[in-house]
Amino acid sequence: MSSVAHENHHDEHHHEEHFISKYIFSQDHKMIGKQFLMTAVFMGLVAMMLSIFFRIQLAWPGEESTFLNIFLGDEWAPNGIMKEDMYLGLVTLHGTIMVFFLLTGGLSGTFSNILIPLQLGARDMASGFLNMLSYWFFFLSSLLMFASLFVHEGAVFGLQLGDPTTSLPGVWDGSGPAMAGWTIYPPLSALPQSVSGSGLGMTLWLFSMTIFIASSLIGSLNYIVTVFNLRTKGMIMTRMPLTIWAFFVTAILGVLSFPVLLSAALLLMMDRMAGTSFYLSDIIVGSEMLANHGGSPILYQHLFWFLGHPEVYIVLLPALGLSSEIIATNSRKPIFGYKAMIGSILAIGFLSFIVWGHHMFITGMNPFLGSVFVFTTLLIAIPSAVKVFNYLATLWKGSLVLTPAMMFAIGLVSTFITGGVTGIILADSALDIALHDTYFVVAHFHIVMGMSAVFGMFGGVYHWFPKMFGKMMNTRLGYVHFWITIIGAYGVFFPMHFVGLAGAPRRYYNYSVYEEFDKGALDMMMDLNVIITFFAIFAALGQALFLFNFFYSIFRGPKAPQNPWRSTTLEWTTPVEHIHGNWPGELPTVHRWPYDYSKPGADEDFIPQTVPLAEGEEEH
Amino acid sequence: MEKIIILIVLITGVIAIAQLVRVYELTYKLKNRGEHEIPNRDNNLNAKLMLGFMMFQFLGFIYLMLKYGWTGRGEPASLQGVETDWLLNVNFIIIILVFFITNFLLFFFAYKYVRKPGVKATYYSHNNKLEIIWTIVPAVVLGVIIILGLKSWTELTAQSSDKAEKIELFAYQFAWIARYSGEDNTLGKFDYKLTTGNNELALMTESTIDTSLNEMKLSIENLESKLKQVNFDYLVSAYRGLSSNSSFKSGIDKAAQEILVSDFNLAEAEAEFKHLYGDHIGNHGHLEIALEAPNQETQTIIGDLEQQLSIKERLYRGLVQMKQNHNPDVDKYALNDILQKDTLYLCKGRDYEFSFRSKDVIHSAYFPHFRAQMNVVPGMPTRFKFTPSLTTNEMRKSKNDEKFNFVLMCNKICGGAHYKMKMIVVVYPEAEYNTWMASKKTATFKDQYSPAVEAVESTIDSNI
Numbered sequence A: 001m002s003s004v005a006h007e008n009h010h011d012e013h014h015h016e017e018h019f020i021s022k023y024i025f026s027q028d029h030k031m032i033g034k035q036f037l038m039t040a041v042f043m044g045l046v047a048m049m050l051s052i053f054f055r056i057q058l059a060w061p062g063e064e065s066t067f068l069n070i071f072l073g074d075e076w077a078p079n080g081i082m083k084e085d086m087y088l089g090l091v092t093l094h095g096t097i098m099v100f101f102l103l104t105g106g107l108s109g110t111f112s113n114i115l116i117p118l119q120l121g122a123r124d125m126a127s128g129f130l131n132m133l134s135y136w137f138f139f140l141s142s143l144l145m146f147a148s149l150f151v152h153e154g155a156v157f158g159l160q161l162g163d164p165t166t167s168l169p170g171v172w173d174g175s176g177p178a179m180a181g182w183t184i185y186p187p188l189s190a191l192p193q194s195v196s197g198s199g200l201g202m203t204l205w206l207f208s209m210t211i212f213i214a215s216s217l218i219g220s221l222n223y224i225v226t227v228f229n230l231r232t233k234g235m236i237m238t239r240m241p242l243t244i245w246a247f248f249v250t251a252i253l254g255v256l257s258f259p260v261l262l263s264a265a266l267l268l269m270m271d272r273m274a275g276t277s278f279y280l281s282d283i284i285v286g287s288e289m290l291a292n293h294g295g296s297p298i299l300y301q302h303l304f305w306f307l308g309h310p311e312v313y314i315v316l317l318p319a320l321g322l323s324s325e326i327i328a329t330n331s332r333k334p335i336f337g338y339k340a341m342i343g344s345i346l347a348i349g350f351l352s353f354i355v356w357g358h359h360m361f362i363t364g365m366n367p368f369l370g371s372v373f374v375f376t377t378l379l380i381a382i383p384s385a386v387k388v389f390n391y392l393a394t395l396w397k398g399s400l401v402l403t404p405a406m407m408f409a410i411g412l413v414s415t416f417i418t419g420g421v422t423g424i425i426l427a428d429s430a431l432d433i434a435l436h437d438t439y440f441v442v443a444h445f446h447i448v449m450g451m452s453a454v455f456g457m458f459g460g461v462y463h464w465f466p467k468m469f470g471k472m473m474n475t476r477l478g479y480v481h482f483w484i485t486i487i488g489a490y491g492v493f494f495p496m497h498f499v500g501l502a503g504a505p506r507r508y509y510n511y512s513v514y515e516e517f518d519k520g521a522l523d524m525m526m527d528l529n530v531i532i533t534f535f536a537i538f539a540a541l542g543q544a545l546f547l548f549n550f551f552y553s554i555f556r557g558p559k560a561p562q563n564p565w566r567s568t569t570l571e572w573t574t575p576v577e578h579i580h581g582n583w584p585g586e587l588p589t590v591h592r593w594p595y596d597y598s599k600p601g602a603d604e605d606f607i608p609q610t611v612p613l614a615e616g617e618e619e620h
Numbered sequence B: 001m002e003k004i005i006i007l008i009v010l011i012t013g014v015i016a017i018a019q020l021v022r023v024y025e026l027t028y029k030l031k032n033r034g035e036h037e038i039p040n041r042d043n044n045l046n047a048k049l050m051l052g053f054m055m056f057q058f059l060g061f062i063y064l065m066l067k068y069g070w071t072g073r074g075e076p077a078s079l080q081g082v083e084t085d086w087l088l089n090v091n092f093i094i095i096i097l098v099f100f101i102t103n104f105l106l107f108f109f110a111y112k113y114v115r116k117p118g119v120k121a122t123y124y125s126h127n128n129k130l131e132i133i134w135t136i137v138p139a140v141v142l143g144v145i146i147i148l149g150l151k152s153w154t155e156l157t158a159q160s161s162d163k164a165e166k167i168e169l170f171a172y173q174f175a176w177i178a179r180y181s182g183e184d185n186t187l188g189k190f191d192y193k194l195t196t197g198n199n200e201l202a203l204m205t206e207s208t209i210d211t212s213l214n215e216m217k218l219s220i221e222n223l224e225s226k227l228k229q230v231n232f233d234y235l236v237s238a239y240r241g242l243s244s245n246s247s248f249k250s251g252i253d254k255a256a257q258e259i260l261v262s263d264f265n266l267a268e269a270e271a272e273f274k275h276l277y278g279d280h281i282g283n284h285g286h287l288e289i290a291l292e293a294p295n296q297e298t299q300t301i302i303g304d305l306e307q308q309l310s311i312k313e314r315l316y317r318g319l320v321q322m323k324q325n326h327n328p329d330v331d332k333y334a335l336n337d338i339l340q341k342d343t344l345y346l347c348k349g350r351d352y353e354f355s356f357r358s359k360d361v362i363h364s365a366y367f368p369h370f371r372a373q374m375n376v377v378p379g380m381p382t383r384f385k386f387t388p389s390l391t392t393n394e395m396r397k398s399k400n401d402e403k404f405n406f407v408l409m410c411n412k413i414c415g416g417a418h419y420k421m422k423m424i425v426v427v428y429p430e431a432e433y434n435t436w437m438a439s440k441k442t443a444t445f446k447d448q449y450s451p452a453v454e455a456v457e458s459t460i461d462s463n464i
Helices: A003-008 A011-015 A019-024 A028-061 A066-076 A084-120 A130-152 A198-228 A242-271 A298-329 A338-354 A369-379 A381-395 A404-427 A429-435 A439-469 A475-501 A519-556 B001-034 B042-068 B077-110 B130-157 B204-241 B247-259 B264-279 B296-325 B328-335 B392-399 B430-439
Strands: B165-172 B175-180 B338-339 B341-349 B354-356 B363-367 B371-374 B383-388 B408-409 B422-428
Touching: A011 A066, A019 B338, A028 A066, A028 A084, A028 A439, A028 A519, A028 B341, A066 A084, A066 A198, A084 A130, A084 A198, A084 A242, A084 A298, A130 A198, A130 A369, A130 A381, A198 A242, A242 A298, A298 A338, A298 A381, A298 A404, A298 A439, A298 A475, A338 A369, A338 A381, A338 B430, A369 A404, A369 A429, A381 B077, A381 B130, A404 A439, A404 A475, A404 B042, A404 B430, A429 B077, A429 B130, A439 A475, A439 A519, A475 A519, A475 B042, A519 B001, B001 B328, B042 B175, B042 B430, B077 B130, B165 B341, B165 B363, B175 B422, B204 B247, B204 B264, B204 B296, B204 B328, B204 B422, B247 B264, B338 B341, B338 B408, B341 B430, B354 B363, B422 B430
Parallel strands: B165 B354, B341 B422
Antiparallel strands: B165 B175, B175 B338, B354 B383, B363 B371, B363 B408, B408 B422
16 A cells, blocks of 8 residues: 555645545545555456466476465475465465455446546545545455465464364364355355365455455445435436446445345354354264254355356446447547447346346256246346447447557457357356356356456556546557457467366366376367466566556656546546545536537537537537 | 476566666657657557457467367267257357457457548447347347257256166265165165264165164263263362362372272262362361362363264254154165265166265266266255266277276365366166176175174264
8 A cells, every 4th residue: 555655745745634634544536546446456466476376287287386386385385386275275365356356346446436526527425434434444355355365274474363272163273265266155165174274264255255345335335325416517317428327337236236245254154153054954074973954055155146146247337337438538439329328237237136046057956947047147148239239339430549548448348249258158057057167167257257347447547547646657558568468368268268168177276187087188178278377477477567557657657638538528627636626616517418529510529528519509 | 397487487577678668768758749649650550450469369269169179079978968069059150150240340440440630530329220220139149049048958957757767976075976776766865964984875774873873872972971071180170279288189189080980970079079178178067169260271172072062962863853753664775775986887878867965065066078067065955867878988989099988077166176076987888787787786785784883983973
């Protein structure tokens, strides 16, 4: 966080506010948004490093690697060979951090905070205090999750947490982070005896996520209230930019689904610490017979995925919203089918609540229930397809300015298509039987959800950087960063489809079992795994360019003009220097929709929302 | 290997830094130009690169397809697999078309409509007819996909035929055990509480219930005596601590030794110590003795023992009920079941009805070659069916790999050795299968199970 404290050091004298209230416990939405961004970027880098570790293990299993030994130490990589348990710990924390801390906290937290008041013409969020609380809960949960990576025999950095001598077997004990996969299915996550990470590591995971959920709920409520109540004069709902529509629906999804994850986590904590049997029944672990009876591990899965699936859209919708805005601005054209775009955001939001069962086709749930989920899941492809076609139609006959943000937005549309179409296969329960939990699934969701959201996030940072920091980023570095990232992304995840189709299960420490029964398949997997790992290292190194550009531009970047992208929306009518309350005088009044680009009859190729309609001009 | 990685890291790092410096200089030079104005040269170069990337994407895909075969997954080895692979191919054709067309349009538009001097973008905000078309077309295509998919799904998950052979697959960290239903084609009942050293699969017969009852009883007695011992030791040390007089201490020790050899109870022992203490201080009236509380360690041990005891007692009550309700007539179904480890033998062309059971955590029974998979959930029975359509030898020939085998793998994260949890599957032609089955006639549960009474050594016993 020290970087946040430093970022605006040079213009500190402009403000009379105290250092702590301005940079640390700030209640200003712009600062809170930047705090979210910094924390999320840090967590994202951690999760990316974890993925590099396990990619090295997958490409060169059993080979001694000084690199692994340096980072994982003698406990988890003696002689540079990763331990089995740590492999599971790495994939678990990689998934958890990426999904929740980078893509939920980083995307929604950053951009909802910065853009909702600015694009609606509000002085700040409805509640500045709750907004601050939301960030600090997020920070605390990030800290706990990060700390869980360093659990060693019931202690973190030598600090004993909890009391290992209580009669709770193991929940304060054990080494390593949570190891049950990011979905932490019980009984594996409920029984500390079953894997070393289900002790203190899992306890920290659960505490961290509980706090994270509180943060997300407080934030989302604030966003919803702000959108409903604080729109400026003339900003009717159908004049809101698509970014706001996306953030708004995202916040509603969060408020409705995160509490269910909270209850799932609380019940799991009870099973771990209070001897209840919500998820446990008829279990003998190791040689210990448990008396738990009548619970169901499947109950947990229903609760988890009731959040888990909307979560995909909590991650994806903000990215789509950001890219809608970026694509329209840089095509110098109105977004095609504004109302259809809103309709599809709403349809996706609604449908996302009734599709969770497609993660559970082969859990043994009633096949008829499976059929219903097949139907609802495939329905969601329709609004998604509409969005893609509308993006294409927006590009058509535009006058494209390929800023780095625009490139990332185009990249997003590509990954959204490529990852989306494989979703059609996985939504088909009959086909999911053989592909479930294979690398095909890994490829699918990394492209459609991971990459699309990351591209949306990068696009957002490049596009709104001038608004956040009053400086411009270097575009050429941005281009190099974009090309490395998209080539890396496809290079990593595209071959995974083939690994998966060949039958390789995910979360396998290595594929040595194939040696015994199918040497041909093993050769293919190993070939591809090496290629994938090279691309992963390549893409990870490329992110150094982004980091350099980001921090360098904060301090040394050229000063930003007020409206660098010649955009129509309200945030570009505020002064470059951040002031509390956003607009120095009265709040702006809105007269038109946000997409009047290249409107016939106008002098400029954009008309800001604050410009009244000319006589005889139709709104759109 | 790590040297190569380090080398790559270094080289790329150097390149990156060089690049950074160069760009830094460029920025410096161009400071007087607005950084936000993208020069046409950059714009056009990136537009061309967009097309280049499209080629990379398309050619990469085609290369992978040519190298690893259409979908890279080999021949399906079950009747159901043949059907789902057909369905998969239909779906693949559709999505690959969509992939190529839409990605082409995207990158082509990005190339074609890049900003050109003097050309203004077309103001075109919506077209209802177009939008209706691209809502309805995907809807119709998806309709077809849904109907085909659900048709297969219904067949795949339907009840097996009556003649399907029943096999149970039992999963635990980190291996599989198969249980064939024997001549009666009926699997015997089970209950996890019946798990003992020589009844790994917890099958339920009158005799296994008795064994378990005995074992559980012994184990409870064992715990009780441990608990008594701990409490007794505590009492001894607490009373010893009441006085620093050495003859009093030795008196307590002596009494303790005498008590230990007899079948004592704690209250009697305490009365005895109290009496000795009364002697010591010369007061036999109403004595209020404030004993030191047990230390943390003792408290933990007592707590653990009590918790274990309550678990065992609960399990014991369950066993008592089980014995009351057990109908010995069904024992025969369990007695002729055949247990099989390491390798699962199947017969080509025979329908199989699998039921799945887990001992500990969730596993997933994944048969990649048969395109079959089902989760194995503790406390909840699951089922699946398939019909092998190729023998191991046929598959070896078609794969041209003498060592090839079908396999059953675990495909749900279940602990450290998850990746090693597998069982080889051998598919025989009818005759060979029958020969194998005949050889197993004398390896039924009845033949293997001996109600041993050396119960204290049982694997279930607590390891306090």
